[in-house]
Amino acid sequence: MKKSLIALAVLASSGAAMAQSSVTLFGIVDTGIGYVNKANAAGDSKYGLYTSGNYTSRIGFRGVEDLGGGLKAGFWLEGELFADDGNAAGFNFRRRSTVSLSGGFGEVRLGRDLTPGYTKTSSYDLFNQTGIGQFGGWSNWYGTAGDANGIRSSNMISYYTPNMGGFNGAIGYGFDEQTSGHAGRYMGGYVAYDNGPLSVAVSYDDRDTVAANRDRNALTIGASYNLNVVKLNGIVQQTRDKIDGAPNQKVNAYMLGASAPVGAGEVKIQYALYDQKAFDDGKAHQLSLGYVYNLSKRTAVYGNVSYLKNKDGSNLGLASKNLNTEGPGAGKAQTGVQVGVRHSF
Template sequence: MKFKCLAAALLSTLPLFAHAQSNVTIYGVMDAAVAVENTDNPGEGHRTVVNSGNQSSSRIGFRGTEELGGGLKALFNIEAGVALDTGAADSNLFGRRAVVGLQGDFGTVTVGREYSPISFVAAASDVLGQGMFGSNLSAFARLTRRLNNSVNYKSNPMSGFTVAAAYSTGEKTVDPSGDLMGASVEYKNGGLYLGAGYHNIERLATGDDKEWGAGAGYTFGAFEVKGNYLVADQTGPNNKYKQANLGAAYTAGANKVFLNYQQQKLENGAKGNTISLAYTYNLSKRTNIYTTYATLRNNGRGVFGIYSSSTNVTPAATALGADPDVFTVGVRHSF
């Protein structure tokens, strides 16, 4: 009995001890949906599936800070993706983010696997919040969204402006190095948002890849309007990819309706146009239900697909001109 009482007393002190060492938060998002998908591949029809992360990628993360004095703070964040439909990890263990760094009056410096400068602009200017089907996440099949082996800087807001810069080493011993250098600048003032970013990647000896993006948004009352233009100019003929988005949203109490138009193009003449309609209803501050319908029309050279946070509905590479569509109903809970 004495040993049981001692063990109970020690266990009861663990949360207090952990809190005294650092401020650590466990957080996450769990999102699952039933979807009817159609890739429009020859000989294939619609299929019904259970997906994870159609509005937001399902994840679990750990983040923490420690006050070092003089306004200086240490921080860390590791975040793992989860596939709720199978229970498996959806990427490397902490493939969503894995950083440690310092924060102070100078801004924030992180080292590890981090989001790229362009990704900040794309996320802030996507009316779908880079969720649902038809968001600008489809552009990041070609643009760089996360950086391995990176050193990153983000300034504190100053007169509405925020600057970010990143260097990601390819860790190669011979050229081309595989290194990426990038920067972005964002401006926020009330309901107005403006942003632009640029990446240069030493991928091939014949030349560097270039990526850039610009976005804008404005919120007035219950309405939001957002748009962006994203470009991946890879070395080689007919490799330049362009994507444009323009969307609007309207909020009425717990209800929110979204509409987005997206156009994708390749330098070889391939083109695809997507229309997305989405609706969310908040059951509480942490839980909502949602539904999305998206349809894409490819021209005779196009085989573009429709992307959500963790799923894509894409025709086969040989199915030129296929027209995919998808309908989904899901539930999302954050903690």
Template sequence: MKKSLLVLAALGAFAGAASAQSSVTLFGIVDVNARYTKNGDLKVKSLSTDGLNSSRLGFRGVEDLGGGLKAGFWLETSFGADSGSGGTTSGNSTNSTNRFWHRRSTVSLLGNFGEIRAGRELTATYTGFADYDVMGTNGVGDVGHFNNPTTVGATLVDTATRADNMVSYYTPALGGLYARASVAAGEGTTGKKHIAGRIGYAAGPLDVSGSYGTTEANATEDKYKKGNIGASYDFGVVKVLGFVSQAKFLDAKQNVIDVGVSVPVGPSTFRVGYVRVDAKGTIGATNIDANDANQFAIGYQYDLSKRTALYSTYAQIKNKGAAAFTVATPPAAVAGQKSQGFEAGIRHSF
């Protein structure tokens, strides 16, 4: 009897130790706003979502395997908080059709060597500019409005934001240096075979990085190419950030310059951003040199707590030539016309 009790006690202690070595976290964001959008002469008033952050729901966990080795997973989906719809493509949740965990679904091994991560997640060429956008790549002031391969004729590319079937290696902390290399399998589908990398330095108030990637964009395996150089510096009273980016496919290219400042004042944060878009070359027989645009955005955030914030943003895009960028849709885009929008909302994270 005593032996049985000892065995049960030992098993209970072992189970307790095993469970203490792993953890699972439920997390999410709910973001809803009232929005007014005007594209050309078309106007829409709406209750929308994802003005400050993309609404999402996710699970992540880590298991300690011992010897400095850990296993991890991350499952994350998005939803339209304004309507309760699942699998929304608003915000920066692109190429999400027929995927449930379309924001991220990865499994990882972590150790002193860094991290090996497999599955679906953001690409290095996306984070290489998004990390330096003062508006946070969300809402009417999102610089992601200009991250569309179709503007240079690469209509089949499916890796502008995230990539499926990707394996990435992340270096450990190396005195401020960091790097990532990624390969995504095309699996016989045009627009999905992707190779990219990013290298940077982050220490104290400074963060600077460069990233570059290619995607096979058509049946003849011509490459869609994207490169970025970005930097930010936090002076305390003001943070300055920005990037330069180029997307290229065949004879067309698009250059983007983004600069912004963020000023914290107590629980408030003021943001101002400017984006310049310059198109060059041809798509087939069509010259796109005139298809330029400028975006100006100003935003305000008031933190009610660490998890809850009120916000408002105004943004305006001036399109030239046949450019048809919008701060939001609906209404439909109008080529060569101004697009502007205002939103005010609340964001809660958990």
């Protein structure tokens, strides 16, 4: 009898401990069929199966433990999925791999993650920073290596504030881990105000030595206003490269979009202008139209159409996983179409 009581006590205590922690498996599988004309300067077209046309496909694990007194510990491991070929190049957790402590003071994260400067202002892109319709301001403009686009940083410590009357913000520092120089070092953050229908944010990122003798910074302003029948979004951004012994190079990017509920889904239209001062003042205009129809809370079908017109020295191409293009050639236009299915779990 005594042993039974002891066993019940142990089971009860372990159950209470387990109730204070949890681990969640989550993900998105987004795949479809796409077509892009003039995928290169020769005028060839490209079509086939692609991934991530509406949201980036991913799989991840996240967990949290209640430490008491309002303090929580957590982890987040997330990697990208390529359903078209089953991740032929291998799977990793380079989308996010962090451990964190959070409470009334906010949250502190350690590891590889989205940069604070990107995570907020990129949210104003109606095409969720994926697929052919996405706003291309966070491009790796000059073909440099690593995380030069400022989207993610390794070796980073970041802090996210709690919501304070609608105001929130974050700051991050990515260590270069070099014995000399600062190649790969990141610093950045954002401040934002979210209240009712209005949302506005300002972010700044600085990444040292994204290429030989080249440092990059970006200033971004994003905003949205929900009128109920339609929601308006906008982004203004300047990316500047500081080059030793040479003039600075910069790209100014602008975006204006609108979305509205239609039936069981949402229609969206977005215009972007990329003013590339570094390429003989080349400019590119992009007009994107999309519709997402929700079959359930977790499953949707969608279609995207995007037209990009280069002018002067500009040679940008529409972005799409597995349908990436070389660009149609300086001053030429390109059109893309996507139809796909997205399922989340």
